[in-house]
Amino acid sequence: MGIRLHFWGAAQTVTGSSHHLECAGQNVLLDCGLFQGHRQQARDINSHLALPVEQLNAVVLSHAHIDHSGDLPLLAKQGYGGPIYTTPSTVDLCDKMLKDSAHIQESDAEFVSRRGRYRRSIGVPADGAAVEPLYTQEDAAKAVDQMRAVKIHEPQLLAGSTKDAGFTMRSFDAGHMLGSTCVLMEAREKGQMMRLLFSGDVGRKGLPIIRDPETAPKADYLIMESTYGNRLHQPVGPVKKKLAHLVNRTIARGGHIVMPAFAVGRTQQVVMLLHELIDAKEIPDIPMFVDSPLAVNVTDVFRKHEEEWDQEVRAFVDLKEDPFGWGRLRYIRSVEESKALNGLHMPFIVIAASGMCEAGRVVHHLKNSVEDPKNLILITGFQAENTLGRAIVRRQPEVKIFGEPMRLRAEVDSIGELSGHADQRELLEWMEPVVPTLKKVFLVHGEPEAQQALKGEIERIYKLEVVCPKRGDRYEV
Ligand SMILES: [Zn+2]
Known part of the structure; x- marks a missing residue:
């Protein structure tokens, strides 16, 4: 027997996670993520899926x-009608996130259609027809309808597969x-069985809100992420103190703070930390805004899925009413309210998506903040290559926002501790x-330097064969 692996996305890069597996004539896609980067390149890559949808089971x-999920609406748009297996909270999150992503695609296409300079930057004639969005909210709704909630640890035979031929999946925390898993794929053919473990994105112990990663199950092959394969994080513990220091320093010089953050996860963690700091009187109770309709919706999903909270949130909820809300915290839905923040001449904190500053409301806040040295741009997560976030983290003297060059004079700092x-x-x-049973490791979801460093360590410590596939590479195991 054998499994054929076809690496399609997040291959020597960190976005667009998508890996195609085939065994006994059954084709399965692990993740179907959106590639983010240069506009033109992103459009090209996102419009091409790993295989024709009619072959996908x-x-x-x-x-x-x-x-990891952002190209699923495209799959639906291209005619895929089969199931998408994932955890119950992931279904609820995707319901909000994919519709939001579609909304961004639609607004972006509309914006590009109106702007000549933009049109040229993505290779579209300035006076041509309107630019088509990658997918619409309707496509996103269709993708969500196709999702099948499977509880963690529950074995699930995949559509098209039988007990003797094809795949069974089982997920682990x-x-x-919220809802994140690594997935064990059991492939069967001709009376034999092979196990392949897909790490998804591996988390960390001690992070606010979410539970610690579970012990990984035994497997013959491993597809593992390598985002921080060459880095060591600061411990999570002192992050609150650092956050307090940065907030107080910015307030003292009369500036405001823009925190680009993923609406899902990082935003809720930062909100809870700020809540704790205000309660402890370590920072003043200044106005704070979560400027993202998505974050508002997603925070409700966090409240709903109690079964996934860690001890810290439980303790918080036992003492107070709501870790994600207090008097001067405002969740902003409307564009008008969002724009009104530009006229606010007092210290405040705004947390807005997207996390990598490529789209969404954070871009407008950055446009209004980067040129003033009083302000602080506080980065809270990983910034992929060729994103505005990466340019800011690198403190490039000039950054391009909506195609316009702007001087980066605001202070830039990051709290990588929350990674x-x-x-x-x-x-x-x-x-x-997993090592005792492993035959080979495939590293994905990492930039080449990170991958080479991690590969070296795995080879040195565990004496295993490690490969870092490129986009389009195929292997048979
Ligand atoms: Zn992730």
């Missing part, structure tokens, strides 16, 4: 982040975000229980 989704991704040491620890 099932999709397995590791978690709701857009770089990845501790990366939802395991670092090099944590990845090595996470995979350790």
Whole structure:
């Protein structure tokens, strides 16, 4: 027997997670994520899926982040009608997130259609027809309808497969975000069985709100993420103190703080930390805004799925009414309210999506903040190459916002401590229980430098064969 692996996305890069598996004539896609980067390149890559939809039997989704789920509406648009298996909270999150992603695609296409300079930057004639969105909210709704909720640990035979031929999946808590999993795929053919473990995104111990990653199950092959394969994070513990220091310093010089954050996960964590700091009187009770309709909707999903909270949230809820809300915290839905923040001349904090500053309301806030040295741009997560977020983290003297060059004079800092991704040491620890049965490791979801560093460590410590596939590479195991 054998499994054929076809690496399609997040291959030597960190976005667009998508891996195609085939065994006994059954084709399964692990994740179907949105690729983010240069506009033109992103459009090209996102419009091409790993295989024609009519050949696809099932999709397995590791978690709701857009770089893992964001091309599912495209799959639906191209005619895929089969199931998408994932956890119950991921279904609820995707319901909000994919519709939001579609809304961004629609607004972006409309915006590009109106702007000549933009049209040229993505290779579209300035006076041509309107630019088509990658997918619409209708496509997103269709994708969500196709989702099948499967509880963690529950074995699920995939559509098209039988007990003797094809795939069974079982998921384990990845501790990366609400509903995140790593997935064990059992492939069967001709009376034989092979196990392939897909790490999804591996989380960390001690993160606010979410539970710690579970012990990884035994497998013959491993597809593992490597985002921080060459880095060691600061411990999570002191992050609150650092956040307080940065907030107080910015307030003292009369500036405001823009925090680009993923609406899902990071926003709720930051909100809870700020709530704790205000309660402890370590920062003043200044106005704070979560400027993202998506974050509002998603926070409700967090409240609903109590079964996934960690001890800290439980303790918080036992003492107070709501970790995600208090007097001067405002959740902003309307564009008018969002725009009104531009006229606010007093210290405040605005948390807005997207996390990598590529789209969404955060871009407008950055446009109004980057040129004033009093302000602080506080980065809260990983910034992929060729994104505005990466340019800001690198403190490039000039950054392009909506195609216009702007001077980056605001202070830039980051709180990498909240990273939802395991670092090099944590990845090595996470995979350790799998090592005794492993025959080969495929590293995905990492930039080449990170992958090479992690590959070196896995080879040195565990004496395993490690490959870092490129987009389009095929293997048979
Ligand atoms: Zn993720």
